[in-house]
Amino acid sequence: MNLVNSFYRKYINLMNTLQKELNFSEEESINFINVIIKQIVIERKNISLKNYEKEIKNKIKNFDKFLKLYKLNINNKVLGEVFEKLINKKEIGAYYTPVFLTKYITRYSIYLYFLKKLNLYTNFQKEDLINISKIEVxxxxxxxxxxxxxxxxxxxxxxxxxxxxxxxxxxxxxALIELKRIYKKLDLDINDSEIIKKHLFGNDIDKIALDLLFFRFELYFNENNIDKTLLAEIYKNFTNNDFLEGSEQIKFQCILGNPPYFELNKDDKEKLQKFKTIKCGNIYSLILEKSFNCLDDKGIMGMVVPISFISTIRMKYIRDYLLNQSSNIYISSFADRPSSLFVGAHQKINVLFVEKDDFNVNKLYTTSYIHFNKHELSFDSIEKLNYFNNKYKFKYFLPKIGNKIEESIFDKVVNEKTSLLSLKKSNGQGKLYISQRLYLWVKTFTKKLSSEYKVYYFNDDKIAKMIGAILNSNLFFIFWEITSDGWHLTNKELELFSIPSINEESKKRLIDLYLELEKKLEEKKEFIGTKQTKYAYKHNKCYDIIQDIDKELIQIFNFSNEEKEYILNYRNKYVVI
Structure with missing residues (x-):
């Protein structure tokens, strides 16, 4: 990764210089640099500035540093990561997909397809918990x-x-790597160019992206001593079109990708009215809809999308569209902290595997909401993910449930008598200010601290403080992660979270704990002086009180010992106490 980052920085610096000093366009700059890469990396020529016009030599001061790259082991894999970063345009919702994630999605989409087509997948459907690596075996x-x-x-x-x-x-x-692996196991003699021509197809609306893909093919052919006259035929498999405007006549057995995520403007919405998921308002929903329609019978779609897919109201149209026409859907959900799957971008994501089948079993498999540290990001770790047979399909979201314990906790909370939202009273005397943005803690106070806090009124101060204690608990946080978009607190979560009858003694205990928590938060706060807020409130330094709140709630809900341990230890791994 250090080599990738170093090379990427040099590439960007040189590209910026070419555009600034020589008025090259972005495409001209990339093409110029790639000619140099081909010479110094693949053909191993010791290039010097003497080979270039004097004007270029005088203006590109950092050219010598770039030329030294021929001494490094820059191969197609490294270039691929650099190029993906290069075309990562966040303003249009394009994000670089890490190699281990593309490998994971590609490998298991292919295996799922073959097992499904051979009608050998029924054994897995009987299981509540599926590890996709079993499918490879x-x-x-x-x-x-x-x-x-x-x-x-x-x-x-x-x-x-x-x-x-x-x-x-x-x-x-x-996909090329995986297909080569399969052909080798089958003892079939086929070269790389034949595999690409026969099996691999792509499209991108960005011409520069396709230019980089073709350049990668050329480098790959150089590295592997493949006849480059075959490239022209291979390039015919890759088009520079608007995918959403094309036909759906050609069917594919696997469709893979990481579509852009950006909001549709008024013109887009008028032009794309034919799509059933247009009300979702984001380009990725339309790409999912179109991709699904381009799948062959028993085809598999493997995609990376924002976590709004599983968690937000407006994405119900694409969820319903896929759920109603598929046999099995697998959805894993990834947080963006402490680390994000998209390096350099805080993007919470879902990874989807969708099976198209006329026989609509409509089974849903989900993971828990997954947090991870940077050192845990690898193919080996993501391959070990378990998918749980999730019985819940709410109209406005799908819960992120990954095991039996989460299911039983969720069951108890959603099926109790009184929702937190029902306790809200527009003319009540008790006030609680609740932050609408969360990370590892719900932030509530009895006074307003900034504009991120919304006031909720309750019958009296005692009810307000009792609810404040509940919202600060691990229990509520578990529930919030299962139901939310991982960022906002909305009425949806407050409406679904319900509580049993609480006796006066327990109410008093929760109120006392909340007052103790507010006092300690005030003592432990740290001045940061940003535009958003003056102070950072350190809930991790008050974790002993939060644990006491949870112990009280565990008794109130009558959770089992197993559920108790899960609740009390839920976020310990990622919280510095």
Whole structure:
């Protein structure tokens, strides 16, 4: 990763210089630099500035540093990561997909397809908890069976993978690696160019992205001594079109990708009225809809999308569209802190595997809301994810439930008598200021601290403080992570979180704990003086009180010992006490 980042910085610096000093366009700058990369990295020529015009030599002061790259091990994989970062345009919602994630999505989309097509997937459907790595084991077992092996060879004759927003080709190259692996296990002699021509297809509306993809192909062919005259035929598999305006006549067995995430403007909405998911208001919902329609029977779609897919009201249209027409959907959910899957961008995401099938079982499998540290980001760690058979499909969201304990806790909370929102009274005397933005803590106070806090009125101060204690608990935080978008606190969460009858003794205990918490937060606050707020309130330094609140709630809800341990230890790994 250090090599990728170093190379990327040099690439950007040189590109900016070419644009500023020589008035090169972005495309001209990239093409110029890539010619140099080809010479110094692939052809191993020791280039000097003497080969270039005097004007360029005088103006590009950092050129010598860039030329020293020929001494480094810059290969197609490194270039791929650099190019993906290069076309990562956050203003249009394009994010660089890390290599381990493309490998994960590509590998299991392919295996799911073959098992599904061979009707060998029913064993997994009986399980409540599925680890997708089992699917790989099951697939390679088939290759030891003569009949199954023959069927897979026949299926490969028409097997096509498509990325509708392919960028510089990370999913394409991940698929190439996986298909080579399969062909090797099948003892079939086929070269890389034949695999690409036969199986791999892509599209991108950004011409520069396709130019980078073609350049990567050229470098790859150089590295692997493949006849470059075959490139022209391969390039025909990759188009520079608006995917949403094209036809759906060609069907693919796997569709993979990381579509852009940006809000549709008025013109977009008028132009794209034919889409059933237009009310979602974001481009990625339309790409999912169109991609699903381009899938063959029993085809698999593997996509990276924002976490709004699983958690927000307006995305119900795309959720319903896919749920109503698929057999199984797998959704993993990833937080953006302490680390994010998208390096350099705080983006909470879902990874989807959607199975298209005329026989609509409509099973939903989800993970918990996953937090991770930077050192935990790898293929090995993500491959170990378990998907839980989730029985809940709410109209306005899908809960992020990943195991039996979370399910039982969620069950108890949503099925109690009184929702927190129902205790809100517009003319009440008790006030509680609740922050509408969360990370690891719900922030509530009996006084207003900034504009991020919204006032809620309750019958009296005692009710307000009791609810303040509940909102600060691990229990509520678990519930909030299961139901929310991982960022906002909305009426949806307050309406669904319900409580049993609480006796006066427990009420008093919760109120006392809340007063104790507010006092300690005030003592431990740190001045930061930003535009948003003057002070940072350190809930982690008050964790002993929060634990006491949870112990009280555990008794009130009558949680089991197993549920108790889960609640009390929920975020300990990512909280510095």
């Amino acid at each position: 099951e697939f390679y077992k088939l290759l030891n069976d003569v009949n199954s092996k023959k069927k897979i060879v026949n299926m490969l004759e028409y097997f096509k993978i498509f990325d509708p927003t392919c960028g510089s080709g990370n999913f394409i190259f991940a």
